[in-house]
Every structure is written in structure tokens, then in C-alpha cells.
Amino acid sequence: MLYTQAARVIESTQEQKGSLKSLVFASKAKNQKQLYALVCETLKFRDIINTIVKETALFKREKFLKKNPVLAQVLVYEFLFGKGIRCSGKMKNVIMSHKAALQASLTRIKIKQQVSKNQDLLPKDVTQQGNGILGMIMNIAILGNGIVGMIINITISGNGIVGMIMNIAILGNGIVGMIINITISGNGSLGMIINITIPGNGIVGMIMNITISGNGILGMIMNITISGNGILGMIMNITILGNGILGMIINITISGNGIVGMIINITISGNGILGLIINITISGNGILGMIINITILGNGILGMIINLKISGNGILGMIMNITISGNGILGMIINLKISGNGILGIIMNITMDGYQCVSSLKKKQFMKDLHFDDLLVFAPNTDLHDNVLYQQGDIILQDKASCIPAHVLCPPLGSHVIDTCAAPGNKTSHLASIINNTGKIYAFDLDTKRIGTMGNLTAKAGVMNTQLFNQDFLKTNPTDNKFQKVEYILVDPSCTGSGIVNRNDHLMGAQGITKARLRSLSSFQVMILKHAMEFPNLKRVVYSTCSVHREENEDVVAEVLKCNKNFALKTVMPSWTHRGLEGTDVGKHCIRASANVDFTNGFFVALFERTEMKFEKQAAFDDRRGDTSEKFAHDGNGDDTPQKGCRYEEDNLSTTRTKPDVTASVQRTVGVKRASDSVGKKKKKKRKKQFKPVTAK
Numbered sequence: 001m002l003y004t005q006a007a008r009v010i011e012s013t014q015e016q017k018g019s020l021k022s023l024v025f026a027s028k029a030k031n032q033k034q035l036y037a038l039v040c041e042t043l044k045f046r047d048i049i050n051t052i053v054k055e056t057a058l059f060k061r062e063k064f065l066k067k068n069p070v071l072a073q074v075l076v077y078e079f080l081f082g083k084g085i086r087c088s089g090k091m092k093n094v095i096m097s098h099k100a101a102l103q104a105s106l107t108r109i110k111i112k113q114q115v116s117k118n119q120d121l122l123p124k125d126v127t128q129q130g131n132g133i134l135g136m137i138m139n140i141a142i143l144g145n146g147i148v149g150m151i152i153n154i155t156i157s158g159n160g161i162v163g164m165i166m167n168i169a170i171l172g173n174g175i176v177g178m179i180i181n182i183t184i185s186g187n188g189s190l191g192m193i194i195n196i197t198i199p200g201n202g203i204v205g206m207i208m209n210i211t212i213s214g215n216g217i218l219g220m221i222m223n224i225t226i227s228g229n230g231i232l233g234m235i236m237n238i239t240i241l242g243n244g245i246l247g248m249i250i251n252i253t254i255s256g257n258g259i260v261g262m263i264i265n266i267t268i269s270g271n272g273i274l275g276l277i278i279n280i281t282i283s284g285n286g287i288l289g290m291i292i293n294i295t296i297l298g299n300g301i302l303g304m305i306i307n308l309k310i311s312g313n314g315i316l317g318m319i320m321n322i323t324i325s326g327n328g329i330l331g332m333i334i335n336l337k338i339s340g341n342g343i344l345g346i347i348m349n350i351t352m353d354g355y356q357c358v359s360s361l362k363k364k365q366f367m368k369d370l371h372f373d374d375l376l377v378f379a380p381n382t383d384l385h386d387n388v389l390y391q392q393g394d395i396i397l398q399d400k401a402s403c404i405p406a407h408v409l410c411p412p413l414g415s416h417v418i419d420t421c422a423a424p425g426n427k428t429s430h431l432a433s434i435i436n437n438t439g440k441i442y443a444f445d446l447d448t449k450r451i452g453t454m455g456n457l458t459a460k461a462g463v464m465n466t467q468l469f470n471q472d473f474l475k476t477n478p479t480d481n482k483f484q485k486v487e488y489i490l491v492d493p494s495c496t497g498s499g500i501v502n503r504n505d506h507l508m509g510a511q512g513i514t515k516a517r518l519r520s521l522s523s524f525q526v527m528i529l530k531h532a533m534e535f536p537n538l539k540r541v542v543y544s545t546c547s548v549h550r551e552e553n554e555d556v557v558a559e560v561l562k563c564n565k566n567f568a569l570k571t572v573m574p575s576w577t578h579r580g581l582e583g584t585d586v587g588k589h590c591i592r593a594s595a596n597v598d599f600t601n602g603f604f605v606a607l608f609e610r611t612e613m614k615f616e617k618q619a620a621f622d623d624r625r626g627d628t629s630e631k632f633a634h635d636g637n638g639d640d641t642p643q644k645g646c647r648y649e650e651d652n653l654s655t656t657r658t659k660p661d662v663t664a665s666v667q668r669t670v671g672v673k674r675a676s677d678s679v680g681k682k683k684k685k686k687r688k689k690q691f692k693p694v695t696a697k
Helices: 002-014 020-026 032-044 046-055 063-067 069-080 090-096 099-113 124-129 355-359 400-409 426-434 448-460 505-512 515-532 554-563 618-624
Strands: 136-146 150-160 164-174 178-188 192-202 206-216 220-230 234-244 248-258 262-272 276-286 290-300 304-314 318-328 332-342 346-351 366-368 375-378 395-398 416-419 440-444 466-470 486-491 540-545 567-570 591-593 603-610 664-668
Touching: 002 020, 002 032, 002 069, 020 032, 032 046, 032 069, 046 069, 046 099, 063 069, 063 090, 069 090, 069 099, 090 099, 150 164, 164 178, 178 192, 192 206, 206 220, 220 234, 234 248, 248 262, 262 276, 375 400, 395 400, 395 426, 400 426, 400 486, 400 540, 400 591, 400 603, 416 426, 426 440, 426 448, 448 466, 486 515, 515 540, 515 554, 540 554, 554 567, 554 603
Parallel strands: 136 164, 150 178, 164 192, 178 206, 192 220, 206 234, 220 248, 234 262, 248 276, 262 290, 276 304, 290 318, 304 332, 318 346, 318 366, 416 440, 416 486, 440 466, 486 540
Antiparallel strands: 366 375, 375 664, 395 664, 540 603, 567 603, 591 603
């Protein structure tokens, strides 16, 4: 019920259990905007309501309201100042039984204060600050001409559903020009929509301090245009903070012409789901040109999308320090266009990200992966196992290298796919994500316990197109009718696991892996890869291991190519610089990954394609195998003992990882179960699926 929910929110704010907005959003009300408006308006009129309640002796007459004093405030507000009691039953009857007394009390207060409108009863500090449903809609025009020109201090705050919608135009011409301090803050559902235009001409031009903060669902949408012409030009400090669902959308245009040109310090930070979308255009012409310090921070799901255009012409040109950091699911998309013409030209310090950013990630920081769109990179030792998104199956944890095989296989929608050594199922979930739960995936594993675990994990991830087989893949019949549509196979067999960081093998040294064991594993790997190529309609097969040994990687690929002339080796991810071993014929077509080069576990991936058939859309498949994937999943692997067609896999994201330059990664199960699906929607209870894998007879 709306009124009882509003009363609970007000009581919680009085008990300091959280901010007003957070409590409203946590209430799970059907109409949160309506609830927020009712709470805000009740609090605005609370003093007047308390006076009316006392004057009418409402609590003495009604025990129900005496037991629920905050609910009484909400009901009195709605009856006298709001839209009327919009319910039936006891609450409405209690208020309507005292209708005449309540209205008479309000009338007496208006007469006493000599006002005719309810809004005029509010204190000036409330109306000026702008707390309420609409908050503030302002148009401010200030003109100043003279010796001093303008010395202005503007403080504006708006709290409410809309927060602030502003247009501020300030003009100043004179000896000093403009000295301005502007502080703007807006809290509410919409936050702030601001257009500020400030031109200043004079000897000093402009000296400004602008601080803007916006908290709310939308955060801030801003257009700021500042120009200053004069001897000094512009000295500015601009600080912009935006916290909320949308964060900040900002357009800043600054131009300054004069002897000094521009000395600017801009600090922008945005925290929220969207983070920051910023367009900054700065131009300065004069003797000094531009001295600029720009610091931009963005934390949130989207992080930051930034376009910076900076040009400076003059004797000095430009001296700049630009520091940009963005932490979030998307991280940062930045376009920088900087030009400077003058005697000195440009002296710049720009701190950006890349692999340097990956290696410098700190605790609780993450970023979008440099190669794969839906992969997030976390700092070492990050543990997300208790995170609700992981527990619900909205995200999958795995090492980045383990995401590559399914990405390279890249089956189109509706494909029939085989995962030969599937448990515990992360690569299978990845494949299901890529084909958006269409088609069919046949997942094999010999270990009964692991195949059972796989059933639970794939169900949690929302996988619905997979059939599990508790049997050795080598015993399958490639001509079986149910496999006649299979065109894509992922072979990720048992291996030494020598590439896995923090495995015990490295403590044993080279003696831990004997030549006999390598030969045994290599023979098995050749056998299972050959068997995969026997499926009559197979178009593509990916072979991968988490081994660093040539015997399990390049040598296996070369041996299979000798025995099977129907398949050719294709170049995997051409822009990936870490290729297979030199000195081998196949190395340049394959890729490797390692902790010291790629910040991942050691890994190897090769791609085979059938040569005896010509397929339509081959070019499209090649394009999809580029560096940017549309969908990704997770997995880790490696084992000390091969298990007849199924390899041991383990979650490689854990608190036990110690190597500082290896990053953990998380993948969202796109196309299967999106993380966004669990936000703002009431979840339906589902029966837990019981998986019954097919058992070999």
C-alpha cells in the first residue's frame, strides 16, 4: 500500500537507516516515483501537518493514528495538500471522519500567515532550495558592465523528482570582467539538466570556480559554454560530480583568447550505471595559449565515453596534464583530438589505459577486456563467489584464456555443436551463449559426478539447448543419426595443465612431467582430435589445451594434419601477437597465452576447417573470428591425470592466486541469462531442473 510504504520510508530516514532515495528504491514499490514524491511532499509540509494534528487533537480522538503517527502525517498531507485519499477502508474512514476539523485548521493557519496558496505556507529556505516533485526550473540572466564588471556567487540546490532544469546566461564586460563562483547541486529522480553560457570580455576576462554535483536517477545532463577574451583570458576551476543511474552526460565548450589564454583545471567524476558520456571542446589563442589539467574519473557499468577536442595556438601552445580513469563493465571509450601550434607546440602528459591499465588494477577495480566485448577483467585475488550475480548464474567466472576456444569456434545461431570433454560446463555455457540457446549442444564427459555438477551449473546459467552424455566421446558413432547436423566441435581434452598458474606442478619442477606421460597424453589428444574429424558434416573444429608443452600443442596439430588431408589449419585471431612456437610449420597459425605476456593462464588454441566443402558465408565466419566477440563465457582447465576423454577443469578465479601480474576475469552469460534481467524485475520462482544425462550402455 502506497501510504504505509511512505510511512515506512519516513520512519527509516528518521532512524538514519539510509538516504531517502536509497530507501525508496529498496522499497520495491510498483511506482517508485509516486512514492518518492509523496514522501518528499509529506516531509516538506511536516511542520504544518504537526500543527494541524495538534490543533485538532487527532491523536486523542483516533487511537489508530496515535499508534501510527508517521502514517497520520502521510494521510493528512494527502487529504489537505495532495490528491485526496486514494484508498478505501479504515485509513480513509479515519481521516474523512475529521474532514471538517482538518480543513478548518488549515484555513486558520492560512489566515494567520496571510497567504492564499498552500505552497506559500512553506518556509522560504524550502522553496528557494527547491525540494519537491519538480525541484527547480530556472532561467537566470545576469548582465554586468562597468569597472569591476561582475563579482558573482551563485549557490543553487534542488532536491526532488526532477531536481534541476536550468538555463544560466551570464555576460560581463569591464576592467575586471568576471569573477564567478557557481555552486550547483541537485538531488532527485532526474538530477540536473543544465545549460550554462558565460562569455566575459575585459582586462582580466574570467576567473571562475564552478562546482556542480548531481545525484539521482538521471544524474546530470549538461551543456556548458564558456568564453573569455581579455588580457588574462580565463582562469578556471571546474569540478563536476554526478552519482546516479545515468551518471553524467556533459558537453563542455571553453574558448579563451588573450595574453594568457587559458589556465584551466577540470575535475569530472561520475559514478552510476552509465557513468560518463562527455564531450569537451577547449580552444585557446594567445601568448601563453593553454595550461590545462584535466582529471576525469568514471565508475559504473558503462564507465566513460569521452570525446576530447583541445586546440591551442600561441607562443607556448599547450602544456597539459590529462589523467583519465574509468572503472566499470565497459571501462572507457575515448577519442582524443589535441592540436597545438606555436613556438613550443605541445607539452603533454597523458595517462591512458591498455595492458598497462590491466597490470595496474587494484583491489575492487575492474575494466572491460581489451579483446572481448563481454569479458570483464578483475584484479588478482578478486573473489566473487559470494556475489549475488555469480550465485544466481548471471555471471560466470573463468580465466580469459579459457574464453578463447568458444570464441574462435564461433558457431552461428541454430548450430549443432559437440563439446567433447565438457565438464564442468563453462565452455558449454559459453557456446550456448554464442548461439543464444538455439540449435543443439551435445556435451560429453565420462565422470558421473562431474557431469552431475555440470547439469546444475548449466541450469543456473540458463542453458536450455544442451544434452549431456555421461560417456567417453571416443565411443560415439559419428554416423549416428542424431549427430548428422553437427558442424562444429570443440576439443579441449585432458592435458598436463602445465599452463595453469598456481598449480602444484611448478613446485615439482620439470621432473614432475615425464616424457612418457607427455607421449601418453599426446597420443590421446591426437586420437580424440582425429575422431572429431570423422563426423561427416563437420565444418570446423577447435583444439585447445592449458598446457605449455610443444608435445601437447604444435606437435599434436602437425600430426593430425599429416593424417587428415580433408582439414586445413586456419589462422586464429591474426592481431593476437603471442603466436605458436617458432620453428614449427603450424606455429604462426595458432595462438598461445601466458601469464607474463597476456596476464592469463598458459593456453594454446588451434582452428581446423574442412577443405573439401565450400560453404556459403565463409567470409562472415572469418569476420566473426576477429578480435571483438559478441558473446563470451568462462572456463578453466588442466589436470594431472587424463580421464579417457574428459579433462579436469577448475575455477581459476580464487583468493589463492598469488602471481601479481595475472588478472582474473568474469564473463556475463549474454544470450543465455543476462545480468540486466535480474535488475528491477520481480523474479519468478522456477522449479529446479533435474538433469538426467545419457549414460553409455
